[in-house]
Amino acid sequence: MDFELMINSFPKLLNAAAVTLKLLSVSLIIGLFIGLLFAILRLNKNVFINKFAYGYSYIFRGTPLLVQIFIIYFGLGQIESLRSSFLWVILKEPYWCAIIAFALNTGAYTSEILRSAFQTIKPGIIEAGQSLGISSKIIFYKIQIPIAIRQSLPAYGNEIILMMKGTSLASTVTLMDLTGVAKYIISTTFKPIEVFIVAGGIYLFMTFVIHNIIKFLEKKYSFN
Amino acid sequence: MMNIFKKTIFSVLLSLLVIGNVNADKIRIGTEGAYPPWNSKDESGKLIGFEVELAYTLCRYIGQQCTIVEQDWDGMIPALIMRKFDAIMAGMSITAERQKAISFSQGYADEVASLAVMKGSSLEGLDTPAGINLTKPNAAAKKALKTLTAALAGKTVCVQTATIHQNFLDSGDVGKVNVRTYKTQDEVNLDLASGRCDAALAAAVAFSDYAEKSGKPVVLTGPTFSGGAFGNGVGVGIRKDDTELLKKFNAAINKARKNGDISRIATKWFGFDASM
Numbered sequence: 001m002d003f004e005l006m007i008n009s010f011p012k013l014l015n016a017a018a019v020t021l022k023l024l025s026v027s028l029i030i031g032l033f034i035g036l037l038f039a040i041l042r043l044n045k046n047v048f049i050n051k052f053a054y055g056y057s058y059i060f061r062g063t064p065l066l067v068q069i070f071i072i073y074f075g076l077g078q079i080e081s082l083r084s085s086f087l088w089v090i091l092k093e094p095y096w097c098a099i100i101a102f103a104l105n106t107g108a109y110t111s112e113i114l115r116s117a118f119q120t121i122k123p124g125i126i127e128a129g130q131s132l133g134i135s136s137k138i139i140f141y142k143i144q145i146p147i148a149i150r151q152s153l154p155a156y157g158n159e160i161i162l163m164m165k166g167t168s169l170a171s172t173v174t175l176m177d178l179t180g181v182a183k184y185i186i187s188t189t190f191k192p193i194e195v196f197i198v199a200g201g202i203y204l205f206m207t208f209v210i211h212n213i214i215k216f217l218e219k220k221y222s223f224n
Numbered sequence: 225m226m227n228i229f230k231k232t233i234f235s236v237l238l239s240l241l242v243i244g245n246v247n248a249d250k251i252r253i254g255t256e257g258a259y260p261p262w263n264s265k266d267e268s269g270k271l272i273g274f275e276v277e278l279a280y281t282l283c284r285y286i287g288q289q290c291t292i293v294e295q296d297w298d299g300m301i302p303a304l305i306m307r308k309f310d311a312i313m314a315g316m317s318i319t320a321e322r323q324k325a326i327s328f329s330q331g332y333a334d335e336v337a338s339l340a341v342m343k344g345s346s347l348e349g350l351d352t353p354a355g356i357n358l359t360k361p362n363a364a365a366k367k368a369l370k371t372l373t374a375a376l377a378g379k380t381v382c383v384q385t386a387t388i389h390q391n392f393l394d395s396g397d398v399g400k401v402n403v404r405t406y407k408t409q410d411e412v413n414l415d416l417a418s419g420r421c422d423a424a425l426a427a428a429v430a431f432s433d434y435a436e437k438s439g440k441p442v443v444l445t446g447p448t449f450s451g452g453a454f455g456n457g458v459g460v461g462i463r464k465d466d467t468e469l470l471k472k473f474n475a476a477i478n479k480a481r482k483n484g485d486i487s488r489i490a491t492k493w494f495g496f497d498a499s500m
Binding site: 074077078083092094172174183184186187188190191192 | 298299301302305321322325326382385386390391404405406407411414415418419420
């Protein structure tokens with residue numbers, strides 16, 4: 001065990017963890033909007049809209065995240081007409097390719113989490129609102145959405161942690177996130193065990209923090 | 225029940241031991257299988273290339289059987305140290321940095337590095353000598369580095385991770401360039417062709433091989449590099465405590481060179497004699 005290497009690489013890895021957190025937070029925010037939109041589409045009575053939303057979540061939950069990143073980064077880069085379009089400004093950058101892949105992936109899972117949360121809302125609650133003469137729009141925004149978000153907190157917390165670990169795949173498209181920098185240090189020191197232990201420790205700490213934030217929110221918004 | 229369980233574990237462990245012994249007198253050689261024409265795979269997934277053929281030739285001279293093991297490039301040296309195989313033949317240049325971790329046999333082939341760009345790039349046709357040696361750079365080499373520093377300023381240059389090419393760009397010899405690292409040379413080639421990289425740096429043959437097979441207008445530019453961060457030829461990587469195997473490989477390379485085997489195999493795969 002080369003403890004000196006572990007201590008020396010710690011600040012570099014900590015800096016890289018900031019990149020990981022940035023990737024995570026940006027894709028979670030975009031993914032949450034996508035998830036909410038598609039959860040609502042899933043509840044739509046129109047068969048086509050419903051199937052479209054189901055197809056989206058089916059594809060993105062049914063294929064590996066690594067494959068999705070590779071298709072968006074290396075795959076789309078092969079299309080000549082795309083490279084000469086304005087979209088290339090975004091798709092040229094590995095950062096945005098990673099964000100798009102992560103956001104679409106987490107959006108698919110989030111839509112499922114929120115859909116099941118909407119469906120578990122007891123009809124009595126909505127009926128209570130209706131009997132007070134509240135419009136269905138307000139019932140949706142002020143009653144259904146808050147309850148759904150509360151219901152989905154535990155599952156969504158898991159999704160955040162899964163996504164945090166998923167961001168390590170950003171290193172496969174040249175991004176210098178926590179895993180990317182760890183690999184870089186290994187490429188010059190040839191000591192994977194030491195470096196990956198430190199990197200793993202940082203991931204574990206981030207999980208610990210996220211887990212506790214979710215636990216706190218669950219308690220704060222508990223129904224009891 | 226417990227007894228059966230114990231027996232199963234015992235027999236599995238025993239069989240592992242036996243398998244281990246069968247393999248004991250076989251030399252396991254690690255290669256990447258993704259760096260043509262040095263080493264790559266054919267359509268059926270079989271390992272082929274200059275080093276695969278050379279490895280079997282060297283093993284014949286050593287008089288021992290060999291198996292060739294595939295290993296990702298970025299884990300090559302750690303895998304050797306952890307005894308996943310006994311020798312590396314993967315287009316690995318002999319550099320001072322790597323020699324801190326492992327030993328090398330004498331060089332068996334020369335790897336010449338070069339920058340590559342897409343046809344029509346502003347980096348095409350740089351005013352530099354044909355080749356520069358960085359071990360003791362002369363005036364012309366120093367001037368070439370200056371030309372490159374000016375040309376590459378702010379440009380994105382792509383390389384495979386953990387390579388001499390990455391080391392060179394990180395060394396600052398050509399100033400501050402935006403270095404992007406990839407797991408394989410294939411991915412470097414893809415991003416060079418897509419235009420995400422302004423230039424790429426690797427073995428010159430890796431680019432000509434890609435240009436030929438893909439039909440993409442990839443052209444070499446600037447000088448070819450050798451010496452310094454680029455090391456002194458490609459050798460067999462061996463664990464430091466494995467001095468016996470190192471001697472065997474050195475003797476085998478001597479014999480293969482004398483009999484013209486290395487030249488013959490190199491010419492077959494590179495189209496020119498890259499042996500040394």
